[in-house]
Amino acid sequence: MPQSFGYRARTRHLFARQFRKHGPEHLSTYLKTFKGGEYVDVVANASQQKGMPHKFYHGRTGRVWNVTPRAVGVEINKTVGNRIITKRIHVRIEHVVKSRCRDAFLERVKSNDAARAA
Secondary structure, eight states: OOOOOOTTTTOTTTSOOOTTOOSSOOGGGTTOOOOTTOEEEEOOOTTOOTTOOOGGGTTEEEEEEEEOSSEEEEEEEEEETTEEEEEEEEEEGGGEEEOOTTHHHHHHHHHHHHHHHO
């Protein structure tokens, strides 16, 4: 059988929804606000095909650089050969989650400031 090279090729398990998590998206997903400079995780939601990112960006973390009514622009680093290129993609908000990558750092800064003040 010929091998296919489509946009969603080899994503059978990558884009699969979790067990008992199928169906339409909750409204709280659409009520989240994003601001420029925030860190976000790109996680494709297979129940919404519009504005879905390419499979390469699934699970990647980037920074918001643009906000539109239904989508956000995200800057993500991509290794190409021996260099790192900053890619700018627009992704609908169903496929974006606020990242917790800076939580530990901010907690550490707060505790260091408290220890310095004491």
